[in-house]
Amino acid sequence: MNSNYKLVCIYPATYDELKQKGVLHLMTEKDENGFFSHVYHVLYPAPASRTMELNSNHTIIETGRYLGFLFNVPGLSYLAVLLNFVFLTAKVILLAYRAGASAIRSQTPYIEGLCALAASWVTGIPFCVSIHSDYDKCYLLNPHGGAPVFFGSRKSAKALERFVLSRTPVVMPIREHLAKYAVSSGASPSSIRVIPHGIDMAPFLEGERNSARKDLGLPQDLKIISFVGRLSRENFILDLIPIAEEVLAGNKDILFTVVGSGPLEKEFIDSIAVHGLGGIFKLYGFQPREKVAKFRISCDISLCLMGGYSLIESAAAAKPIVSYDLEWHHEIVENDLTGFLIKQGDVKQAADSITRLLQNKNKAEQMGRNARAKVIEKHSLEKTSQIKIKYYDELISGGTRL
Missing domain, CATH: 3.40.50.2000 (Glycogen Phosphorylase B;)
Incomplete structure (x- = not known):
């Protein structure tokens, strides 16, 4: 497939974490068999900022925390979060402009999703958010790390999730049952596009x-x-x-x-x-x-x-x-x-x-x-990739707007 489309994808992870879990190969599959000529993987928060090439079609951009010491200063954690959000968003905006991105995708409906929303608003580049877990269930199973919290509060994280999903034109749950979760968390039913996991069999x-x-x-x-x-x-x-x-x-x-x-x-x-x-x-x-x-x-x-x-x-x-x-x-x-x-x-x-x-x-x-x-x-990679290509094409061509 010959395409000039480019994707910016934002993850709440680091390169070393993904490597340790053995899932780096999943990142290289995000070009969807050449539908995207290049994918830029933005990883945040990382220990330090660095850029590396996974291969000729995939670039990893790790983003460290801006003024990270502020997170440890009593009374300044709110300011640190705000500054880092602005810093991350500015980085994504600049990357999207320079790369000529066709779409922006967030892997979560939290800070990364808010960043994708803001970057899309500034650049006019369409964005989507993928849903990978029932975060409420994960939180019940493990309140200490099972799901994102915002300023130490799951309730605040849920408010952020609802804000992001209610403004996302394409919400991509990876399983059918997560579509219900997304809608109950603020997504419009018309925005739902289920993208099942595929593997190399x-x-x-x-x-x-x-x-x-x-x-x-x-x-x-x-x-x-x-x-x-x-x-x-x-x-x-x-x-x-x-x-x-x-x-x-x-x-x-x-x-x-x-x-x-x-x-x-x-x-x-x-x-x-x-x-x-x-x-x-x-x-x-x-x-x-x-x-x-x-x-x-x-x-x-x-x-x-x-x-x-x-x-x-x-x-x-x-x-x-x-x-x-x-x-x-x-x-x-x-x-x-x-x-x-x-x-x-x-x-x-x-x-x-x-x-x-x-x-x-x-x-x-x-x-x-x-x-x-x-x-x-x-769940073969070929079949699931065809589904994703269809939805990306809708997003990029303007066929999906809230």
Whole structure:
């Protein structure tokens, strides 16, 4: 695709955070197969300001805090926030002008969204906001970092979110259920354009269980239940402990592989030791994407209590999924067809579902094949990119205005 369109995208992250999470490849997919000839990724707040090239079509612009010491001066934090908002917005405006940007996208409806709104108002360049989480739910699960706050207040953040979304011409939830969240948080129903996650299916379609286990040094004779993701409260990582105890009570020769790191890593490791489960857990920390694919292929069951990309990858690897019945999970996990949906927190039911799958290998393998077929149909990178291109084209051509 030959296009001169250019995109400025604003994230609440740093380059090192994105690299540690193994999601830099997701940034390079934002050109949507060449629909945008160049994408400028503005990351804020960063430890320091710097610019780097991901490749010839993607530039990362990390933006440090302006007069950052003011955040630590009593009584001046409000001034610091205001100054940094003006500084970030001015930087985005200047970048958009110099780059000849066709669109501005914010990854959140908070400070980044307000910046996109202000930059659009000054430059006349259309903007959009993508919604990646039910932030209210995330806050309930983790009031200390699960969702954005503004001046220490979630209520203030909600007011900012409503202000931004009510003035955004195109709001892009990444899942159907988030469309309802966006509308309830101020977005106009006419602004909603759902952009489902897409992944490169190839790494999950290649290889098979035994060879993946050999490559990873995993035993061939054990039944493996795999968790891949951030070790955080929002992902219910501590629920793995009672689930494992229940599974172990009725099954032998099992192994739980845990790939990832996060804020609850130490607590999780300590809990494994306290419960005497060191023999059935293996923790591998953060792993590069190619190894993540092998871990998914190597397992018999994917335990994905809360997931986004994780849910799609698990299905792409043709594994039956045991998941909590939350958010959008029902779009992929169907009981007795692609896996099992479990009431949140019901570790006994989760363990019973795992045992059912372990004891019925043929059924489990068929459910895995069903899951793969489902995500290939709805979540391949090619199909989801076509959807995004359609909505970007609407935005840029002026077909969507509030």
